[in-house]
Amino acid sequence: MPVSENTGIQAFPNGARSQRVHESALTAAVELLEEGGLTAATCDAVSARSGVSKATIYKHWPSKTAIAAEAFGRLMGEALPLPNTGSAVGDLTEQVRQVSAFYAAQPVFAQLLAACVTDPAAAPYFRHFFLAGRREAIATLWQRAVDRGETKPSVDAETATDILFGPLIFRLMTGHKPLTEEEADKIAAAALGGLLR
């Protein structure tokens, strides 16, 4: 678990035994998240199920949200494959659709996002173990589009990511409109109008 510096991610014991423990706790957390969402992924519950003591858990993670974030990142690691439709519009629209469907299907995502507000120590974990993957995916797609000359030069990948996914998160959090595929398409279309030539 080599973690780069300045990520806000806490160092933890590194021996073989510790790694087994780390693994056990994460596995238990994944199971609990699947069964009962973030609410069920209590520290006590993780400890009870994994056989890892609470004290040890707190040596590996700063809070229960942090374990959940790492567990969720693992749970969803490969869930979203990179689309390859041949055009930037196609790729990015497809990705927005997928992410939209994923968010709608995984209440844990919203719960984690929310929990990170209350529990700032967990936010780096969420960014590192979950968001980073999404942003990298977009960066790849965006680079492809750049190479093909399909993007507006004034826009960078970061901003593009925010504009494509921000609206999904907005809806997810406030629940003012459902996250259907149609809606995802509308958002993608309108957003891409500003990002591509």
Next chain:
Amino acid sequence: MPVSENTGIQAFPNGARSQRVHESALTAAVELLEEGGLTAATCDAVSARSGVSKATIYKHWPSKTAIAAEAFGRLMGEALPLPNTGSAVGDLTEQVRQVSAFYAAQPVFAQLLAACVTDPAAAPYFRHFFLAGRREAIATLWQRAVDRGETKPSVDAETATDILFGPLIFRLMTGHKPLTEEEADKIAAAALGGLLR
């Protein structure tokens, strides 16, 4: 406090006495939010400061988040005036800037948004007493732009709102980038490229 049906907002006793009580509780909640954010706006604290008993509070609101949402809506009621620069780009960019600054300055906003995920009963209150005002503002600006023929016909006000503000909320929640004025401008520029002609 006439509340339309189907909003998910709970009816409560309507006598003169009840209205005083409602008012007292809200006032206390506003003060507590200002002083210590959502964390400080405990049920017990609201009860203690307002002299309204907890039981009564739970007759008027379904949860502590709901009071806080209504209180926050009141607190921020008139904080953001409608810009009028003469052009859609100017108006909307200005509004994005203002909202961005407001979010960055008011941690309570993110806290409330987060709390509504955990506490679904409170979400309607947040939408009704806070978001509704923002969406109306955009609706007005958007209608102006429509009247001037500045908008793309394929985009409606709802989608425009999501695309303009979603990115801000995304950043606010994950904290992966700061909400400076420059960033707000970049987002507004890129987003508006897709929304306006």
Next chain:
Amino acid sequence: MPVSENTGIQAFPNGARSQRVHESALTAAVELLEEGGLTAATCDAVSARSGVSKATIYKHWPSKTAIAAEAFGRLMGEALPLPNTGSAVGDLTEQVRQVSAFYAAQPVFAQLLAACVTDPAAAPYFRHFFLAGRREAIATLWQRAVDRGETKPSVDAETATDILFGPLIFRLMTGHKPLTEEEADKIAAAALGGLLR
């Protein structure tokens, strides 16, 4: 549960409901003490068995030792009847024998005494709910002896109590000698030589 002032015993809610709760917790504590000694009388255990929440227990008692002390006082309330042999020597010797046997049979006594060292807040409970009864018994016996003119005038009831029971407690705590009836008699005889004419 009218408690005189300045005893160090904590006030607690006094309604009918609270009294039921107080009773429930004590009953559970008594059972646990009987089953597994002071070690078993955990706050969590008392809470679980009685159905009284931990938070409530901490409103009624300052610590787990305090509940145990009150429970033990109740448990042993009438265990030791006042002897009446007709003479001070007989009465006091008999009382020393009884107390000695009781201490030896009730490990909880020593455990409580020990716990009060670590947990000073519980000491008043032990004194009030347990020791007070013993000291009163001796005071009664001593007064009888005074009335009969059997005591040395230079000795008061308090000192007599300390000299009669102190040695028992000394042995109980350090375990350097067993608390048999013979030993109790030796102690009583030697001690009473200094107390009576």
Next chain:
Amino acid sequence: MPVSENTGIQAFPNGARSQRVHESALTAAVELLEEGGLTAATCDAVSARSGVSKATIYKHWPSKTAIAAEAFGRLMGEALPLPNTGSAVGDLTEQVRQVSAFYAAQPVFAQLLAACVTDPAAAPYFRHFFLAGRREAIATLWQRAVDRGETKPSVDAETATDILFGPLIFRLMTGHKPLTEEEADKIAAAALGGLLR
């Protein structure tokens, strides 16, 4: 550290290295006891300060109380010189006074006594390294008195010790009366009335 059999005191490695280690741990324990009482003399603390690892400590002593008991015995080894007033009353009264003052001034004594109840494996250490010294002192004084014919023949040194110091310990543990010099004198006077001619 030659320890007779059947004392309940645990054998431990005997090489030169082991003895250095034993010494280091004890020294650290003594310091910690002086600084913060028994509470501060944690296993971890002793380990950290002495550089002796916890595993090693547990090869030399059965529990943390045991180290503390041995350390305390060493700390107080020569603190109480034998009085020599020329009479048994004088000697023993003086000794009671000294011990009383010592108990009152050294909270560690009560803490250790209490800890031995919970931790029976440590009791032999307390008896061996601390109490034994006190009892020997009394035995010496008592023998002097016997030689002078000042004692009652029915009383032995053991019982005398219990009757003289038991009351002090009783007060120390329950705290129902302070351990002032006056009180010590009252106790000594009353107790010695039963022990001497």
Next chain:
DNA sequence: AACTAATCGAGACGGTACGTCCTGTCTTACT
């Protein structure tokens, strides 16, 4: 003016998770 509902203030309670603490065991690698 009295009566009867509704409504309220006060605050205790059950439930539940939290994060901390310390003991004694265990592992690993070094001397």
Next chain:
DNA sequence: AGTAAGACAGGACGTACCGTCTCGATTAGTT
């Protein structure tokens, strides 16, 4: 072997907050 270093399980601790509840007091509206 014996040791240093230190991670680990286990389990109690005492705290915090939520939302429900019980009680007696207060207040409207109704008769």
